[in-house]
Amino acid sequence: MNLADLLTKKQAVILERWFQWFLETYPAETARFMREEKNRFANPVGSSVYQGIEGLCQELLQGMELDRVYPLLDPIVRIRAVQDFPPSRAVAFIFALKKVIFEELESEIRGGQISVEELLELESRIDNLALLSFDIYTQCREKVSQIRVEEIKRRSERLLQRANLVVDPSE
Amino acid sequence: MASLPKPDELAGINYNPPRTGWRDTPVEFRRGTYCYGAKPKNLEAVGLPNPRDWSPEDQDWKLPENWKEIILEGLRERLGRFRSLQIFMDACVRCGACADKCHFFIGSGDPRNMPVLRAELLRSVYRRDFTTAGKIFGKLAGARDLTEEVLKEWYYYFFQCTECRRCSVFCPFGIDTAEITILARELLNLVGCNIDWIAAPVANCYRTGNHLGIQPHAFKDMIDFCTEDIEKVTGVKVEPTFNRKGAEVLFITPSGDVFADPGTYTLMGYLMLFHEIGLDYTFSTYASDGGNFGLFTSHEMMKRLNAKMYAEAGRLGVKWILGGECGHMWRVIHQYMGTMNGPADFLEEPVSPITGTRFEHARSTKMIHIAEFTADLIRHNKVKLDPGRNNHLKVTFHDPRNTSRAMGLFEEPRYVLRSVCNHFREMPENTIREQTFCCGSGAGLNTDEYLEMRLRGGFPRANAVRYVHEKYGVNTVACVCAIDRAVLPTLMDYWVPGVGVAGLHELVGNALVMQGENDRTTDLRGNPLHGREEGEDV
Numbered sequence: 001m002n003l004a005d006l007l008t009k010k011q012a013v014i015l016e017r018w019f020q021w022f023l024e025t026y027p028a029e030t031a032r033f034m035r036e037e038k039n040r041f042a043n044p045v046g047s048s049v050y051q052g053i054e055g056l057c058q059e060l061l062q063g064m065e066l067d068r069v070y071p072l073l074d075p076i077v078r079i080r081a082v083q084d085f086p087p088s089r090a091v092a093f094i095f096a097l098k099k100v101i102f103e104e105l106e107s108e109i110r111g112g113q114i115s116v117e118e119l120l121e122l123e124s125r126i127d128n129l130a131l132l133s134f135d136i137y138t139q140c141r142e143k144v145s146q147i148r149v150e151e152i153k154r155r156s157e158r159l160l161q162r163a164n165l166v167v168d169p170s171e
Numbered sequence: 172m173a174s175l176p177k178p179d180e181l182a183g184i185n186y187n188p189p190r191t192g193w194r195d196t197p198v199e200f201r202r203g204t205y206c207y208g209a210k211p212k213n214l215e216a217v218g219l220p221n222p223r224d225w226s227p228e229d230q231d232w233k234l235p236e237n238w239k240e241i242i243l244e245g246l247r248e249r250l251g252r253f254r255s256l257q258i259f260m261d262a263c264v265r266c267g268a269c270a271d272k273c274h275f276f277i278g279s280g281d282p283r284n285m286p287v288l289r290a291e292l293l294r295s296v297y298r299r300d301f302t303t304a305g306k307i308f309g310k311l312a313g314a315r316d317l318t319e320e321v322l323k324e325w326y327y328y329f330f331q332c333t334e335c336r337r338c339s340v341f342c343p344f345g346i347d348t349a350e351i352t353i354l355a356r357e358l359l360n361l362v363g364c365n366i367d368w369i370a371a372p373v374a375n376c377y378r379t380g381n382h383l384g385i386q387p388h389a390f391k392d393m394i395d396f397c398t399e400d401i402e403k404v405t406g407v408k409v410e411p412t413f414n415r416k417g418a419e420v421l422f423i424t425p426s427g428d429v430f431a432d433p434g435t436y437t438l439m440g441y442l443m444l445f446h447e448i449g450l451d452y453t454f455s456t457y458a459s460d461g462g463n464f465g466l467f468t469s470h471e472m473m474k475r476l477n478a479k480m481y482a483e484a485g486r487l488g489v490k491w492i493l494g495g496e497c498g499h500m501w502r503v504i505h506q507y508m509g510t511m512n513g514p515a516d517f518l519e520e521p522v523s524p525i526t527g528t529r530f531e532h533a534r535s536t537k538m539i540h541i542a543e544f545t546a547d548l549i550r551h552n553k554v555k556l557d558p559g560r561n562n563h564l565k566v567t568f569h570d571p572r573n574t575s576r577a578m579g580l581f582e583e584p585r586y587v588l589r590s591v592c593n594h595f596r597e598m599p600e601n602t603i604r605e606q607t608f609c610c611g612s613g614a615g616l617n618t619d620e621y622l623e624m625r626l627r628g629g630f631p632r633a634n635a636v637r638y639v640h641e642k643y644g645v646n647t648v649a650c651v652c653a654i655d656r657a658v659l660p661t662l663m664d665y666w667v668p669g670v671g672v673a674g675l676h677e678l679v680g681n682a683l684v685m686q687g688e689n690d691r692t693t694d695l696r697g698n699p700l701h702g703r704e705e706g707e708d709v
Contacts, residue, residue, distance in 0.1 A: 027282050030281070039601065042601060043271070082627055084204070148619045148622050150661070151661045154432045
């Protein structure tokens, strides 16, 4: 059995453990809520994350096309970027996937059933996810700064215009 | 040489929050997650205690020496004055029905934002000093001493509640956590611990009548500016009046509509509508803000700021008051005014001069919401509308926390929207009407330094918008609240780019067919009108 087959076989358990790892980054009460509440509007964080990582698990087996991966990763990182996490912790969930997979496949790896090439390819796919998540994280933080400025502008721009403090020469 | 942490350590594999219980975990004031402390000049302006320069990040909050006595005495007094507070302190059985209903809890994951725990911040102190079990058994009975750490925690979490009352909809005992927050903020104010974003508008409102402190000439000037914009779009010159004695109606709206985009487009809509129906109305340059940040300070401050509206109505000799699209103004009017500064017996029960409809529900306050007024006009075919002019907008409606849960205004804005737009879609049922999710920036928290927290709190709302955006192509959130108009664009920019925000009467203004108008080529924002074909309900 090659790595892809093994991952397919263990996909459900990998997803479950990855999600669990994710939930454990929150306090116990919150984790319980995020796991148990199934309505996506009542529990937008839990459901966005689950939906995202479920898709990412699929993508791991399907070549990780950027166009498909980005919309899965963005909602998760967008949430983590404004929650109470430093950057390292906000995107650490990507690395947790390695840990989960290697633990799940430990006996197969040690037993030599998976080739080094396959393992390196898997590692590299997850690393790419990590790199992409850095990009998204940074974009989100830049966005926060930008929208803060925009909001202040909207609040007072009319007053400035009226006071002739800003002038549009074309008008 | 220090060694590099291992990847596992760096990534924070074990990054659960501290395992200490919530009672023993002090809050951390990190930029982005707290609002700046009130400046002394703003407290002095209205005679609030303990004005001084301070920041929540400081170790020493420069509290009065006897701060603890002040707070406990304040709590004792309020337990006597507000029977509801006493009941709320005693009645909770921690059933958990409210726990996952708070947008700040849902968005931040911080369990102290569960309404039950937010209330527990105050309740634990209540138990320690006001219940026998708490006095004897202390911590075992869920009691704790009032310390500076506890006070800081109050500041952090009671200014992290938008008093939206979504939790109270689900409480089987009807405990209103918003009221607990309101009273906890009152207690914090007793020792000078307000946020400046509330204290400054309060001081400004008290002196000049509106949040920014805009003086009468500038207020008039801004509205005149708006009439020029209307003329550019429609070719019609509207002529509002100011402080005109003997007008039939006094119109009061949040000052955000006058000076901040996109509220200004909503103001254009009001002015156009009033012109078209020939309403005999006037603005007051002192009652120049419907907003009342006194509600977020203390009952007394709310009363003081509300009084100006009625003082002006009396001075100008109007018959009744028409209120613009505001959120918390309506909570003050609908829930407090009748017994606070009212009943306003010197005014008359509002009757629409156009349709003759008598608004009996406003018999005590003599003030009605513009959505009610406009819905009545449309119902009686008193205005000509071309909803096709809003065909470029696919609209959903955000119920503000106040007009929904403190007023029950559900149908009127929807009726108006369906009349002025061809494309209207509701968000999911558990996110609208009485279950609406707050914008996450209400109750005085709409300040820019608090943006990160606001984005967390606003996520549940934005998530529902994202759904209708992706599923039905919704590109506009309509609302009837000035704070929503100010903050939802920011929220949308982050969570659902491509969705704009409009006041209800901006859309009315777009659709309104005015006598003598030009063939309109743009909407009120100057965006070209195309795709004017008959739309269907998407």
